[in-house]
Amino acid sequence: KNYNFLRLSEFCKNTVKRRLEQLDEVGLVDISGMAVPELSIQLNKDKIEAIGSNVVEIIAQIKQQSEQIGSITIKDGNYEYDLRFESSFNSISDIENIRLRIKGSRQRIIRLADVCTIHKRSKKNTGIYNFDGRRSITLAVIKQGDAQLFRLQGEISDLLLSFGQDYPDLTFSVSENQTELLDLSISNLINSILAGALLSIIMIVIFMNRRQNIVIISCIIPISISMTLLGFYIIGISINIVSLAGLLLGMGEIIDSSIIIIESIEERILHSTNRDQKDFDSACMDGPADVIRPLFTSVLTNSIVFLPLLFLSGIAGAIFYDQAVAVSLSLGTSLAVSYFLVPLLYNRLYRKSPPW
Numbered sequence: 001k002n003y004n005f006l007r008l009s010e011f012c013k014n015t016v017k018r019r020l021e022q023l024d025e026v027g028l029v030d031i032s033g034m035a036v037p038e039l040s041i042q043l044n045k046d047k048i049e050a051i052g053s054n055v056v057e058i059i060a061q062i063k064q065q066s067e068q069i070g071s072i073t074i075k076d077g078n079y080e081y082d083l084r085f086e087s088s089f090n091s092i093s094d095i096e097n098i099r100l101r102i103k104g105s106r107q108r109i110i111r112l113a114d115v116c117t118i119h120k121r122s123k124k125n126t127g128i129y130n131f132d133g134r135r136s137i138t139l140a141v142i143k144q145g146d147a148q149l150f151r152l153q154g155e156i157s158d159l160l161l162s163f164g165q166d167y168p169d170l171t172f173s174v175s176e177n178q179t180e181l182l183d184l185s186i187s188n189l190i191n192s193i194l195a196g197a198l199l200s201i202i203m204i205v206i207f208m209n210r211r212q213n214i215v216i217i218s219c220i221i222p223i224s225i226s227m228t229l230l231g232f233y234i235i236g237i238s239i240n241i242v243s244l245a246g247l248l249l250g251m252g253e254i255i256d257s258s259i260i261i262i263e264s265i266e267e268r269i270l271h272s273t274n275r276d277q278k279d280f281d282s283a284c285m286d287g288p289a290d291v292i293r294p295l296f297t298s299v300l301t302n303s304i305v306f307l308p309l310l311f312l313s314g315i316a317g318a319i320f321y322d323q324a325v326a327v328s329l330s331l332g333t334s335l336a337v338s339y340f341l342v343p344l345l346y347n348r349l350y351r352k353s354p355p356w
Contacts, residue, residue: 007193012137025147030140031128035122047115053102061100153179200255212349217258224254224337228330246326253331257338264291282353284347299327299335303328
C-alpha cells in the first residue's frame with residue numbers, strides 16, 4: 001500500500017541511511033526509489049463562506065505560513081556544505097493547527113482544520129525501483145576516498161545482519177557489490193604474478209645447470225615479495241590493483257639481481273688460486289661487492305623514472321603514487337634481499353661441494 005511504502009521510505013531515510021553514514025568508511029549514501037509524501041488539503045467552501053471569507057484568502061494565508069526559508073552553501077577549505085532550512089510543519093497536526101485570521105464584520109482567528117480536511121498521500125511516481133519482482137528502495141553507498149573497500153564490505157554486512165534481526169518484517173539485500181569485481185581483478189593480478197614467477201623459475205631451470213642455484217632463486221622470490229608487502233604495511237600503502245601492478249613491474253629485478261650476484265660469486269671461485277675453503281668463503285663475500293655498484297645504479301635508474309609521478313596532484317596523483325612507491329620499494333627490496341641472502345644461501349648449499 002502507498003501509506004505503508006511511505007512509512008518504509010521515511011524509515012530508510014531517517015534510520016537506514018543515517019546508520020550507514022555513521023560508518024567510518026562511508027562518505028555518502030544516495031537513496032532512490034522512495035515514495036515522496038505530500039499533504040492534500042480539501043477546503044470546505046460552505047464553511048469558508050459561513051465565516052465570511054473566501055477560498056483565495058485562505059490559500060494566500062496557507063502559503064504565507066508555509067514558505068520555505070531556503071538553503072545556504074558554506075565552504076570550508078576543500079569541503080562544501082549545503083544547509084537546508086525545512087518548514088516547521090512536521091506532521092498533519094501541525095498543518096491542522098495553522099491559525100487563520102478572518103477579516104469580516106468582526107475579526108477572528110480559526111484553525112485550518114475547522115474549514116478543511118487534511119490527509120497524507122504519495123506524490124505521483126516518476127519512476128520506481130524493482131528488486132526481485134517487488135517495489136523496493138535502493139541505497140547507493142559511496143565510500144571515503146581513503147577507505148578500504150573490503151573493510152567497508154564487512155561493516156555493511158554486519159549492519160545488514162543487525163537490521164535483519166531488528167526488523168524481521170523487512171528484507172535487506174545487496175543488489176550490486178563492487179568488491180566482487182575488485183576481488184576478481186586482484187585475483188587475476190596475483191595469478192599473473194605467480195605465473196610470472198613460475199615461468200621465471202622454468203627459464204632458470206633451462207639455462208642453469210646446478211640445482212642449488214635454482215633453489216637459491218626460488219627462495220629469494222617469495223622472500224623479496226614478502227618483504228615488499230611488509231614495506232607496504234609500514235608505509236601505509238594498501239594492497240590494490242595499482243600497488244600490485246607496481247610489484248609485478250619490479251619483480252623482474254628480483255631475479256636479475258640474484259643471477260648477477262651468483263655469476264659474480266662463481267667468477268671469483270673460478271679465478272681462485274688455492275681453491276680451499278678460505279677462497280670459497282672469500283668469493284661468497286667479495287663476489288656481491290664487485291657488482292653492488294652497477295646493481296644499485298640500475299635500481300636507481302629504474303626507480304627515478306617514477307619520481308615525477310610522486311608530485312602529481314588530483315586523482316592521477318593518488319593513483320600513480322601507489323604505483324611509483326610500489327615499483328621503487330620492490331626494486332630496492334629485491335636488491336637488498338639478493339645482496340644479503342644470496343651469498344649466505346650460496347655458501348650454505350655449496351659448502352660441502354664447491355663448484356671449482
